[in-house]
Amino acid sequence: MGHRTEHHKDHDHTPENHNDDSIGEKLVAENIVMLTRTVESLNETIQMLVQKTASMAYHIVASEEIIAELIDMNGLNLANVNARIRERFDTGTDNPGTARLAVDVAATIATILPRR
Numbered sequence: 001m002g003h004r005t006e007h008h009k010d011h012d013h014t015p016e017n018h019n020d021d022s023i024g025e026k027l028v029a030e031n032i033v034m035l036t037r038t039v040e041s042l043n044e045t046i047q048m049l050v051q052k053t054a055s056m057a058y059h060i061v062a063s064e065e066i067i068a069e070l071i072d073m074n075g076l077n078l079a080n081v082n083a084r085i086r087e088r089f090d091t092g093t094d095n096p097g098t099a100r101l102a103v104d105v106a107a108t109i110a111t112i113l114p115r116r
Helices: 002-010 015-074 078-092 096-110
Strands: none
Touching: 015 096, 078 096
16 A cells, blocks of 8 residues: 555645646746747737838839939949949948949949830
C-alpha cells in the first residue's frame, strides 16, 4: 500500500494545486490575448508601410517621367549632374563612396525615354 500512497501523492489534486493550475492557465490565456493584439498591431503597421511604399513608388515614377520629358525638351549635361551629386555626398556624408548609387540612378533617369 505504501507504493500506492506515494503514487497518489504525485498526483495530488488538492485545492492548492488546482489554484496553481488555474493561475497558470490564466497567465497562458492572458499571454495569448497579448500576443494576438501585438500581431494585429504589427499587421496594421505593415499595411500602413505598404501603403506608404506604394505612394512613394507612384511619386518616383511620376517624377522620373516629368524629368525625362524635361531632359528630352532641354537636354542635360550628365557630367555636371554627376559632379554635383558627388559634391553633395562628399560634404553631406562620412561615406563618399555612396555617391556611386546616386550617380547610377541619375544616369538611369537621364536615359529614360519619355512615353508619348
